[in-house]
Amino acid sequence: MKTTGRYLFAHLYMSVLHFGGGFCQDEYFSDNALQLPESYKIGWMEAIDDAKFISDITIPGTHDTMALYGGPAAECQVWDLWDQLRAGIRYLDLRVVALENKLYVVHGIVNQHKSFFAVLNMIKGFLSEFRNETVLLRVKPELFGKNNVEKQVSKMINDDETVWVKSDMPTMGKVRGKVVFIQKSSFRLGVPLLETDNQGDYKVSLIADKEKKIGKHLRQASEQCGGNSVILSYSSGTGIGKPLTMHLTPKKLAVKINPWLAQYLGQFSIIHTKACLGVVAMDFPGIDLIQRLIKINH
Numbered sequence: 001m002k003t004t005g006r007y008l009f010a011h012l013y014m015s016v017l018h019f020g021g022g023f024c025q026d027e028y029f030s031d032n033a034l035q036l037p038e039s040y041k042i043g044w045m046e047a048i049d050d051a052k053f054i055s056d057i058t059i060p061g062t063h064d065t066m067a068l069y070g071g072p073a074a075e076c077q078v079w080d081l082w083d084q085l086r087a088g089i090r091y092l093d094l095r096v097v098a099l100e101n102k103l104y105v106v107h108g109i110v111n112q113h114k115s116f117f118a119v120l121n122m123i124k125g126f127l128s129e130f131r132n133e134t135v136l137l138r139v140k141p142e143l144f145g146k147n148n149v150e151k152q153v154s155k156m157i158n159d160d161e162t163v164w165v166k167s168d169m170p171t172m173g174k175v176r177g178k179v180v181f182i183q184k185s186s187f188r189l190g191v192p193l194l195e196t197d198n199q200g201d202y203k204v205s206l207i208a209d210k211e212k213k214i215g216k217h218l219r220q221a222s223e224q225c226g227g228n229s230v231i232l233s234y235s236s237g238t239g240i241g242k243p244l245t246m247h248l249t250p251k252k253l254a255v256k257i258n259p260w261l262a263q264y265l266g267q268f269s270i271i272h273t274k275a276c277l278g279v280v281a282m283d284f285p286g287i288d289l290i291q292r293l294i295k296i297n298h
């Protein structure tokens, strides 16, 4: 009894330190280097049932995953791909161009390309370490040679057992340790995608309007989860391109939207148990926002 009491006391004391101190603020937005607490559960998909369909899981993702450079108008992320995966991001949004016989992942508007092959290998490296995870990969062909992208990816992953390119929706158990390709319009490998955004929804002039839109999209997502398509919603956006909101960069929007989204998700998970929101693609997420999404699954 004595040990239990002492343990309980220590536990309470730690809780007060953690929640009452105020110096340990939740991180919903982040533009700092990734620092994971020691207890951080990187392999969160281990807890997902084998029988669950991929389209029925709430999955944190990034919008324009590799947009780390190019100035305030172009930058959407601060963590590199590896750190995003460690933080729990499981949906990646890559912009790919075919140049001569090679594929490159483009980083926003800057001429600083990585080969698609190298990026795919990095994701596979992560999955060989965290074998219960799966990574959804959206490939968006950009600029010229759009048709070539699919052809070349096809060739590259020919017979590769660690990627899923079928259009049937797999269950979690079928794709642990694998990359699941997502298809849409000009890229037709993998499972279909359904976006809740309408064209132009990424342009934001008023934060309050954006919040309303995200709420609407997430409600729609929760109704359509679990079907033949992966449902995707965006919390990202930008005021760039509209004269009166030029100051509203993707980062400045994320500073405001990410804490709002965390609060929305907190309430959502109280009201709806066993819900699903599909993929939510974000800019500059912090680890506590990512955790809020993961928690919806429990």
Ligand SMILES: *[C@@H]1O[C@H](CO)[C@@H](O)[C@H](O)[C@H]1NC(C)=O
Residues within 6 Å of the ligand: 043, 046, 129, 130, 131, 132
């Ligand atoms: C995968 O999950 C199983 C079952 O929970 C666990 O025993 C195993 O350690 C996990 N593997 C990795 C690489 O995390």
